[in-house]
Amino acid sequence: MSGFSSLNTATTALWAAQRGMDVTGQNIANVNTDGYSRQRVDLQAMGGTAVPAIHSVSNGSDGGVAVEGVRRVRDAFLEARGHLETANTARLTAESAALGQVEENFREPGRSGIQSMLTDVWSAFSDLTTNPLKLAPRSQVIERLDTLAAGLHTTRAALDQQWDQTRDGLAVLAADVSTAAVSIADLNNSIRLATLSGLPVNELADRRDSLVSRLAEAVGATAVPRADGVVDVTIGGTTLVSGTHAIGVRLAGSDNPDGVGTDAPRLVTDPGGTTLRAGGTAGGQITALTSIVPGYRTQLDALARSLAGSLNAAHTAGFDATGAPGGPLFDDGSGTDPVDLSAVTAANLTLRVTDPARVAAAGISPAATGGTPSADARNADALFRLSLDPAGTDALYRKLVVSLGVESSVATRNLEVQSVLSAQVDAARESVSGVNLDEEMTNMMAFQHAYNAAARMITTIDEALDTLISRTGLVGR
Incomplete structure (x- = not known):
């Protein structure tokens, strides 16, 4: 019966190597897949029976290999x-x-x-x-x-x-x-x-x-x-x-x-x-x-208020081309007097003086010049x-x-x-x-050799059993 046990061991090796090549092929196929994690086959040796019994013994040399699972790395x-x-x-x-x-x-x-x-x-x-x-x-x-x-x-x-x-x-x-x-x-x-x-x-x-x-x-x-x-x-x-x-x-x-x-x-x-x-x-x-x-x-709003405040203050200190005192240059678009600088923003800053003659360039009142x-x-x-x-x-x-x-x-x-x-x-x-193609090629060759070896082992066991059956006179009995 040891020959049949060896046949079972070789069969598990064949399936394990096949599973390994399948997983390796999956990795190679998804080498460019975004988010894919490479996978590895977890193999576990199968030992003899561990159940204690008077007439049940095992030398621990048979069992084969089992695929425990395929995990993401x-x-x-x-x-x-x-x-x-x-x-x-x-x-x-x-x-x-x-x-x-x-x-x-x-x-x-x-x-x-x-x-x-x-x-x-x-x-x-x-x-x-x-x-x-x-x-x-x-x-x-x-x-x-x-x-x-x-x-x-x-x-x-x-x-x-x-x-x-x-x-x-x-x-x-x-x-x-x-x-x-x-x-x-x-x-x-x-x-x-x-x-x-x-x-x-x-x-x-x-x-x-x-x-x-x-x-x-x-x-x-x-x-x-x-x-x-x-x-x-x-x-x-x-x-x-x-x-x-x-x-x-x-x-x-x-x-x-x-x-x-x-x-x-x-x-x-x-x-x-x-x-x-x-x-x-x-x-x-x-x-x-x-x-x-x-x-x-x-x-930016503070800048607009600063601009309006400084220009308005300086402009009101002068006199325009008509001799009138200068007024505010900017306001918030409301046109009200006095100008509320707190309401001025960069979005509503409005030029109040649109007539060039109203620009207060002079610093002397017309009264002082006749x-x-x-x-x-x-x-x-x-x-x-x-x-x-x-x-x-x-x-x-x-x-x-x-x-x-x-x-x-x-x-x-x-x-x-x-x-x-x-x-x-x-x-x-x-x-x-990540998937490394060099590593996957190495694994593929390893599993291929393991598969070939397992297949060769099955062939050898088959020949041994054929010899055993043919030469011990079991045929025809």
Whole structure:
């Protein structure tokens, strides 16, 4: 009977080698499949019987080999680290992109930027000091002041549009997160049922882990393994997917940048309304909505108020071409007197003086010159000297632009450093779970030789049994 035991041993070796080649073929077929984890066959030696009995003995040399299962090759620590670094990279990418767009909105340096428009305004006042009674330099002052106001309107509108687009993008992201959470819960259910039934779940687990990675990038989600092969997904400590159940995510908060201070945009659970401490792309977009864009929007409004306040104060100190005292140059578009500077913003800054003759260039009252308009240009010079004020509008704007440049540069540098770190972690993950064709070819040859050897063993045992049966006279008895 030992010959038949050997035949069984060789048969198990044949099946094990066949299974190994099947798995190797699956790895090779999915070498370019995103999210696929390479698989390995777990083989276990089969020994003799271990049941004690008086007449049941075994020399332990028979049994063969059994395929215990096919497992995915993954490192749990590297997967968790990968989710963390992916979330950080996505957050920094969103913040850097937001700052880059703010820089584009300010259009500095360039002829279309506010700094260039301010320079043109001061140049116009300088020209006015040379020819205070002529119409051309007065018209030039009006034109360039109006251009400056329009430039402030354009920049403010661009910031408002950026805020709206970022909010819309965050709303779409929240909907995608909800869909992914439901898909993960469904896959958890399928994996649990398959695990209890003893069916393979590797491909299902790969699909689920790919969705978890997407959530890590989108909102900084993390996964916690549970029994029966399922995982829980959490965002900042709040459970989004618990086993086979999932809750949604929605965007809450103000839909207007003016309401950020009292009702900031945020992601909340749906149902429940619990605020999520989101990371990833969502975290960066929330920072843009609550800090980056509103911050520069506020500074731009302060610049508009500073411009209106300083020019109005200087202009009212002079006299225009008709001999009348100068009035305010800018207001909030309401036309009321006195001008309420607290109501002035970069969006509503309006040039109040549209008649070139109403530009107050003179510093001497007509009463002191016999009733005729004065050719004195001291007030035009005073308006020009506002550009030299170390605490004036020019200095305030330069400070804003420098601050924006530094913040954007730091964000870009942080993203570069984080990208290198994330690439290293991804490379480490790929070295563990990625398919290496050279390694798979080696495994294929090993299993092929094992299969050939097992087949040869069966042939040899068959010949031995044939000899045993034929030469011991068993034939015909």
